[in-house]
Amino acid sequence: MPRRDGTGPMWWHGRFRGCGYRITAGREAILDTLMIADKHLSAEDIYNKIHNAYPAVGLTTVYRTLEILVTMNLVFKFDFGDGRARYELVEGSKKSHHHHHLVCKECNRIIEYTDFINDEIELLKKTEKGLSKKYNFEIISHIIQFYGICEKCKKKR
Amino acid sequence: MPRRDGTGPMWWHGRFRGCGYRITAGREAILDTLMIADKHLSAEDIYNKIHNAYPAVGLTTVYRTLEILVTMNLVFKFDFGDGRARYELVEGSKKSHHHHHLVCKECNRIIEYTDFINDEIELLKKTEKGLSKKYNFEIISHIIQFYGICEKCKKKR
DNA sequence: AATGTTGATGAAAATCATTTTCATTAACAG
C-alpha cells in the first residue's frame, strides 16, 4: 500500500513504473520538492532546493523529469508571462486544492485564490461536459487566470 | 470621428497618440493585420503577412509594437505552450468576440469556442467583482483554457 | 547477489524566441 511518510513506496511509484519509467533519486527529489512546496515553482527553483541534498542532480534532469510529469498529467505547467514556466502538482495528486491565479501585469506578483470556487467548479463541469461532447475533445485540465494591477502597484501610481 | 474604412483616422489613433506614441506605417500595418486576422497570430505570422506590402518593417518592430499594444490593453498575449506567443485584439477593440480556447496537448491544435459563454460571462463578472474587492486587485483581462486531447489525436491512438 | 539491457544522467553545446544595442531615420510640434 502506497504511503507518503517515507516508510514505503510513494503514491506515484506505481504509475511511474507502469509507464515504463525508472525510479531514481533525482526524480524522487523532484517529486518530493513539488509535494512539500505545494506551490508553483520554476525548474530552477526546484534545482536550487534540491542541490544541497543532491548535488549530483543537474538542471537538465529537472527539466526532463518535469516534462515527463506534465505528460503524465501529474504536474501542471503554468505560464505567468515572465518568460519562465512554473510547475505545480495537479489538483488531486496530493495536498493541492482547487485554485486559480491573479497575475499582476506590472510586477508579476501571483496571487493564488480559492474564493468563489464552488460556483466556478459547477460551471466548469457543465462547460467541460458540453465542450467535450461538441468537439469530441477529451478535457484533462484547465486554466483560469485574471490579469490586472495588484494592490501595491496601484498605490505606487 | 474615427472610422475603419481607410478614409479617416483609425479608431486606435487617438488612444495611441494620447499615450505619446507616434503613428508609423509599420504600426498601422501591424494593427491592420490583427484586425483583418481577428485570430491569434504569432509575431512571425504578422511579420510574414506584412512583409510583401511593407518590406521595410522588421521583425523587431513587430515585437516592439506588440509589446506596446499589450501594455495598452489593446492586444492580448496568449501562451499555448508551444514556445511562441500568440496575439489577438482584445475583445471590444473591434470585431473580436468573447471566446476561449481548447488546447490539444498532443498536436497543439487550438480550437476557439464561443459556446456556453453566457453562464460563463455571468460567473466571470461575479468572480471579478469579488476578487477585485477582496484583494484590491484591478482586473483587466482573463484567460480560460482547457487542455486535453483533440478528436484527431484520439483517433490516432 | 551477479549481470546484461536499456533507460537516465550531467556537462557542454545547440536552439530559438525574444530583447537589446546602436547608429540612422522619420514623426510631428512649433
Add this chain to the structure above:
DNA sequence: CTGTTAATGAAAATGATTTTCATCAACATT
C-alpha cells in the same frame, strides 16, 4: 521648414529550454 526625440533595422546578445553523447545505474533476469 526645422529641431527634437521617438522609432527603426540589422546584428548581437540574452536566457530559458532542448539536444547531444559518452557514461552511469535501475531493475528484470538469471
